[in-house]
Each structure stands twice: as C-alpha cells, then as structure tokens.
Amino acid sequence: MAADLRDFIRDRIRRDLDGGGAGVVTRFPPEPNGYLHVGHSKSICLNFGVAQEFGGKTYLRYDDTNPERESTDFVEAIQNDVAWLGFDWEGPTFASDYFEELYRFAEQLIERGKAYVCSLTADEIRRTRGTLTEPGTPSPHRDRAIAENLDLFRRMRAGEFPDGEHVLRARIDMASPNVNMRDPILYRIRHATHHRTGDDWCIYPMYDFTHCICDALEGITHSLCTLEFEDHRPLYDWVLDNIAVNFHPPQIEFSRLEVEYVVMSKRLFAALVDGGHVTGWDDPRMPTLAGMRRRGYTPAAIRELCRRIGVTKSENRIEYELLEFCVRRDLERAPRGMAVLDPLRVVLTNFQAAAETLSAAWHPQHPDLGNREMTFSEVLYIDRDDFMETPPPKYRRLTPSGMVRLRYGYIIICDEVVKDAAGTIVELRCRYVPESKSGSDTSGLKPKGVIHWVDAGTAQAASVRLYERLFTEANPTSANYLEVLNPNSLRVMDGWVEPAVVASGERAFQFERLGYFVKDDVDYAPARPVFNRTVALRDSYKPKVP
C-alpha cells in the first residue's frame, strides 16, 4: 500500500528495517492545549502513514506536562479530528500516565550525579545561562551533595515549596555552544490542578525530559518531529543515555507545513475568535481541522495534500491553489444540483401549461448515482451575472434577443428586459423553444451557452455563504494580521436551491457552474437550508477587459 511514497524518512525506515530493525512504532504527540490545524495534518499523515505502510502502529500520545493550559475538552477535540482524518491510534496515552516513572528516572539522575536542585530564581537562571556567543556560568548549587539534592527534590514533590523556589536541572555543560545543553531545567514546581492527575502532583516534568522517556517507554522506533527541535536532539539523547532505560529511539526532524494566506498559531486563532473576526474555532474560514471540516474540505483531500507536498527538511509554504486542487479533485464525484445565488426573474411568455417535470442525472459522468426530478414552469430564476445587456466579446450567456440553453431544460430566447424606475433590471421576458427539450431536442438550434436555473414555483429559499481568503496577503504575521484581514472573507447570499438537493441525504454537492457546497453542520435545517461554499470551480473564463 502506498508503496510509491518516498522521502528521506521513509528511506531511513526502510534501511532500518533492512538492517534488522523490528517493526515500526510512531507517535503523534500533541499538547492538549488547542485545536488541531492543517499544519498538524502533515505530522499526522506522516506518523500514521509510515506505520501503516510498514505494518506498524502509532500512538496518539498527549504531551500534557503543563497543567495550566491543558484540558480534557482539547483532548476530545483532538481525538475527533484525528479520527475524522481517518486514522486509528494505539492508546491514547498521556505523558501524565508516566509521571511516576518519570519521577523515578529523575531521582536516578540525581543519584548518578547528573542532576541537581537549583534554587536560583527564574531571572537568575536566565542571566547565568549566557548568550548565544558567551558561555553561561555555573549555578552556585551545581555541586550540591547528592543526598541534599535527593532530599530537596523529594520535598519539592511533597509540596513543601512554593512555585519557583527550586527547579531540578540536568548537570551537563554550562559552556556548551548549544544553549539547550546549559544545564536545562527538568522539573519545575507548579501548584496547579492537572486535567487528569488532579492535585496528585505539584512538580511537573519539562518537555525535554519527558518526551524522550515516553518515546523509549512506548518503544517508539522513529520519533518524528519538526525542525525547531533539531537543537534539542542532543538533549533527547543525553537523557536517554544517562538513565537506566534499554531503548533509545532516534529523533528525526522534518519541516513543518505552511500554507499561503494562512496563519497557524494558536495565539492568532484565539485573537481572531476573540476579536469577532470569525465566529469560532470551527468557522469555515479557519485553518483548524474543525473549520475545514465545516467548510466542506474532506479528509481524503487533506491526506492527498500531505501526500503531494512530500516530506523534507526545507522550509516551505505551499500555495493555497494546491489545497484547493486536492479538494476539488476529491469532490468531483459529488452529486450535482442547481442553485441560484443572485436571482433574476425570468418569465416565459409562451409557457401556458402546468409545470412540467424534468429528470436529470445526479452526476453526468456517474449514471450510477441515479437521477433527480425538477420542475419547469412559467417563472424561473437565473443568476444575474448570466445576463448582460451589453456583453463583452465571447460572452456565452443570455443577452437581449440572445438565446441560451437552460441546463437539463429548454432553450430560451430573451425578448424583453424589464427595469424599475432606477434602471435596475427586475425581470426578463423570454420565450422558450418547446421542441428543444434537453435530451430530445429537434429544434436544430445551437445556443453557445448553457446556464443553470431553478423553478421559482418549487425552489427552496436557502442561505448560501461564499468565502474568500481570510487575509489579503500570502504572509500574514502576528504583527500585521489585523491590517491584512480580508473584509470580504464572508458573503451571505439569499438564494434558491432546487428541492431535490434539500430532500437528498447527501451532505456535499456541486452546484453546477458555481462550485462545491456543503450543508452547514450547525446551521442547516431542511426548512431553512444553509450551505457553505467549499471551493469554487476552476474558471478559465477571462473576459478581455480593455
């Protein structure tokens, strides 16, 4: 399966396996302090993907070592998102599952003279860490006796000290050119309630101490993370080399996924929500998986994106068009329907009979999807921009005394343009050609265009949301995101949709010539349909503007 995927990580795994490595075990390790976004999908698809391809397994492991920002709500939301993307995990497990073992390894480090309790203030620690070009200076507590360190650390755990009084530090090298190795902090005192362990603990392990040990304990064969952790790899290795653990996973780094016109920081997400610029974390304009789901992006499309972008160490920012391509590609097989978003009334002056019932395929290339029925009668709606009084050259829609095919219906010819006092077109009076019925046309007429329409008598009123990019610049930053916010990112249309779409149990449709639309997860009701436009159709129509 997916044997065609090739990148430096998969190559590495293949080599490890050929060299006698036993199986593949990976992990996706989010901190439960926010919602997942597209960026995470690269890590998810990579970790779960390689495990699937090599017959291994993947843990969903929550890195919950900072109780003040984490919650079970996020734990659940993250699980929903990973499941939605289509992956099954081992677990879930939590770093907090290992708090007791982690603590014992910390004592072991102390006993081995590899860690000490430092009583400097946070500020003092920062000042003595040195700079990027100057070495740090050793803490006065660096050579504290082992017994004293042990006693202090146990009392830290027992809750004898307030936050900030002491920390446990690794005893490595204050002069290391790698700042992460200058006696990094392993444990800090935090009198806070943890979402899972409650008040059992008042000391919490830091990421660098926790992550590598959890990887080892779970038998992770390949610990995949993003580039910014490259500098942490020596510390990852140092911890495992200095405790009694018999497994040492390799940490392998790859570059994050970035997308043009998209911000990926939780801080910015919160600012957008709090500022009322979007309606919530699941607003269809948000790059969160929840937002994309509501927008109508499909799991398969996101997986396809991750497949196409590859895995490398080069920083990248992919064009939004690639994501849209993947979405359209997956949605191509969606059933078709017709909707009119900006209605213009068309009266067929020669249509005398009662409404006629027409039949149309749900998908022109997939007859297996069956057919739906629609009515055709004297009064119809077409979209305003499908009529022009003075059309540009090559215009293939309706014009005064011009003719056009109504998709799945009849050819109509425009006889009269009715305007109100202000000069706005309010109605078109047309003739239809009775012998031009779709599928049994004997008229011999060859209209140059086909447009969509709905029957005013049976169409259902629908609210349709059209989206544009949230930002007007490809590279919004935390500094300028407010200035480059797109004021037109949401446009709500009061339109009409053919009744079969509402009656259908399907969620996603292509409204012909308009794009792909999805019934909104939260606001849709059959009596009051609400659709979100997932993505517009590709459009190669480019009128020559002088």
Place this chain on the structure above:
RNA sequence: UGGGGCGUCGCCAAGCGGUAAGGCACCGGGUUUUGAUCCCGGCAUGCGCAGGUUCGAAUCCUGCCGCCCCAGCCA
C-alpha cells in the same frame, strides 16, 4: 560574532558522479448541454554564487552569499 539546519522552474519536489522526474500554477489545443471534469501539448543548456577535482559535477572539494531555528521554570 556561538551552535544547528536549509538553498534544484512562480509554489512544492525527485535526483546521491554519466549529461535536470513528477505535481500544482500558468499558457495553448481537443471533447463537452457545467467557460467544470476529462484528454493532449508547452513550460529549468540549467540546479544560491565563485573557483577547483574529473573524460564527465545539481551531485565530490574549497571559499563565499542568502534564509530559517535556538538564550521559556512552553511544547
């Protein structure tokens, strides 16, 4: 100015000494009762720059240049 990374077409990305894959985008053309889909074709004498090694270099060597990350008791 310390350390760690990265530089191949507008955006991704193969390539690992034998003479620049592929995708997206873009541009042409064909089919089409969606200006969609689908199908064909075009799109890097050049791989950050400059030297060098070699019969031969994007690939090896040397020196530059540019960009990213690191000085949280965040992850």
